[in-house]
Amino acid sequence: xxKAYKFRIYPNKTQDCLLQKTFGCVRFIYNHFLDRRIRAYxxxxxxxxxxxxxxxxxx
Numbered sequence: 937x938x939k940a941y942k943f944r945i946y947p948n949k950t951q952d953c954l955l956q957k958t959f960g961c962v963r964f965i966y967n968h969f970l971d972r973r974i975r976a977y978x979x980x981x982x983x984x985x986x987x988x989x990x991x992x993x994x995x
Contacts, residue, residue, distance in 0.1 A: 965993065
């Protein structure tokens with residue numbers, strides 16, 4: 937049997953702004969690397985793995 941928990945948060949205006957910025961950055965990075973992976977596959981029929989994306993992101 938698996939359990940699940942649901943939480944609801946009520947952030948104040950400062951926290952809400954920070955959450956929006958964080959999710960905006962996450963969405964940008966996800967879409968950037970998704971586009972890179974799609975282009976690499978279309979051009980070279982080669983996939984880019986997570987480790988390659990992670991190395992590029994930290995540089």
